[in-house]
Amino acid sequence: MSGRARPGLIQTEQVLKPQGRHIAAWTKYSLRTVFQPICRLLMADAPVFRLYNSMTRQVDAVEPLEDGHLRFYACGPTVYTYAHIGNFRSFLTADLINRTAQALGWETTFVSNVTDVGHLTQDDLVDPEGADKMAAALEREGQRFANIYDLARYYTGALLDDWHALNLQNPDVRPRATEHIAHQIKAVERLMERGHAYETDQGVYFSVETFPEYGKLSGNEAAEQLQATERETVQDPDKKDPRDFALWKKDPDHLMQWHSPWGWGFPGWHIECSAMSMAYLGEAFDLHTGGEDLAFPHHECEVAQNECLTGATSVRYWVHTRFLQVEGEKMSKSSGNFFTVRDLIEPPEDGGRGVDPLALRYTLMAGQYRKPFNFTKKTLSDSARIIRRYQDAAEQVEEALQADEEGPDHAADTLPDCYDATLAAMCDDLNTPKALATALEGVKFIQGLGRDLNGATARTAQQWLVDTNDLLGIIWHQGDAEAAATGENADLATKVNALLDERAAARESGDYDRADAIRDELDAMGIEVMDAPDGTTWKRKAVL
Incomplete structure (x- = not known):
């Protein structure tokens, strides 16, 4: 991958979506509905998929509203700069949920947005007076971009490069906030019509007082709690409650603006995700993911907006990924331990460190998503060695497939059980440490076969490698995985x-x-x- 990100094409992508370990990786997305009933029958004894639900504060069994079809939304980044490895730890959680659901034979509809307008530097304080992150980035970048839209396209392209490098599956839809302004305006209008929003000279606000359950996701319920989190922000004197948050910011001088019933301006950050998630997943869907920093206020505000728009629970499961540290310290630019994906995977001649992106993916999976994780050089180095073991085992299997010597299948009683144990670990609240350890036993088994790696054994081993890669994404990137499954490698x-x-x-x-x-x-x-x-x-x- 070069140091220059390509402009991103953010349209819905049709991707290969394997549905369970009994179907090879080449099963095409367009054939998914044909194989779903077969997969569910074959996986009838599959483990129960359980995840920690931030709303109920317990590990819950995931039961999709539509049987066998998981519909979920993952908060994507604000594209004002390169995404860092902490961002991608959260994106990886969504990817693993998607892969695990597919391994169970479920259909999945996965939506992950791009925020390219409206995220203010003070949005974590639910106040609309901070500078827009996109506008601030354009000022910082000087003459590098002709306008703010070029900046957004560039960093969206960079996001997609990093996304693919880390072998994350593409979402079914990747909506951009700027392409859904009409959805957002209509949502704000509905909230006003129902008495949940009001207008001031500076903007339109959601009235928290009209939603008594505000705070049920994060526990931040009282106005005093919110005020305690506020730093030096300028308040709108016409706000009725310090907890009220902006739905629309009036600003005829903003670099990105649209005409609305309340004048020229731009949407608040929180309304964007409510509008886009319901546009593609419906008023009620199964699951919503994001980093732990989004639980309050962003997701709390989404809950309030969604339930006031629909009159019912809109999201059943909320899944949040914890922060990571780097070498035992909080990741920050001032500490010199702040890494973007490309800082690590770009070749040294391009200013990077030449890390295998699959090793970076493996490292980010080494800790369970809902526990703090310490990212270290040693863990990254160990991950690189383990990825090399997987690739060496895959090469051994390829050589055995080419030789195709006759003999009994020495893997039939071992590797399928190894895969089942790995899947069970993933179904146990994405227990990636246990899943990775279990899968590694399969690699050790293959490498220990020696002369017993005949044609029949190699075919079982190849299927195990393909299935494990479908579930964990750590052996091959997508194109290589398809080649392994179809025999193209041979x-x-x-x-x-x-x-x-x-x-x-x-x-x-x-x-x-x-x-x-x-x-x-x-x-x-x-x-x-x-x-x-x-x-x-x-x-x-x-x-x-």
Whole structure:
């Protein structure tokens, strides 16, 4: 991946969505409805999927409103800069929920937004007087971008590059706030019509007093609690209650503005997610994720808005990811321990540290999502070694598949049970430490097979690798996973080995120009050639 992010295309993407371990990774999204009933039958004895619900403050069994179909929303970032590894720990939680549900044979509808307007620097104080993060970023960036929309497109593209590098599945819909202004205006109008909002000279506010249950998600209920969190902000003197939050900010001079019934301005941050989630998931959906910092006020405000718009519970399960530390300290730029994804995975010549993105993904999964996690260089180094073990095992399996020697299946009684244990751990409130430890036992088993890794055993091992990757996303990136499942890797190996034989013959005859040309051809195919005294080996480069 280069240091330059491409402009992001934020349309709904059709992606491969494997549905359970009995269906190969090449099952196409368009065929999902055909296989769903079969998957649910095959997974009838599957473990119960349980998650910690911030609303009930306990681990609850996830029971979708629509049988076998999980519909959920994940708060995405504000695209005013590069997302950091703490952001991606939260995004990874949503990815693992999606993968686990699919492994159970469920259909999933996953929506994750992009906030490209309306997030104020003081939004954590539910007050509309802070500077807009997008506008502040444009001022900071100087002449780098022609306008604020270019800045948003650039950092959205960077988000997608990092998203794919860490092997996160694409959401079914990735809506942008700027493309849903009409939805937000209509939502504000409905709240006003129902007596839950009012207008002042500075904006339109949600009236917390009209929703007695405000605070039930976070526990921040009293006006005094809110005032205790406030720092030096300018209050709107016409606000009726210090807890009231902005739905629309009147500002005819703002860099991003739209005309509304209340004049020119832009939406409040909280109304954006309410409008976009209900636009794609309906007035009632199953689950909502985000970082722990979003529980209050953002998600608390969403609860109030949603339930006043619908008159009923709109989200059944709220899942929050805890913060991470870096080397035992809070991550901050002033401490020098603040990392974006690209700080770590970009090659050294581009200013990065050359970390395998799958190793970074593995590290961010090493701690369970709802416990604080300490990100260290040692953990990252250990993760890189483990990822290499998975890739080595996959190469062993590929070689055995090509040889296809006859013999009994020595993995039939071990690897399926290993996968079942890994899935059970993921269903246990995304217990990733246990899931990773269990899956690693499968790798050790494969590497310990030796001569017993015959054709039949290799086919079971290949299926285990594909299924484990579908669930955890740590072995191959999406394109490589499809190749492993369809046998494309075997075809690739045949082609690569033929080219290496030709290269060896060219070197033997002294035709070094031809040998170099073959190596360049292999490099263009994404193949890394490694010459050693005892022979030449090769491997696929990481797909970014």
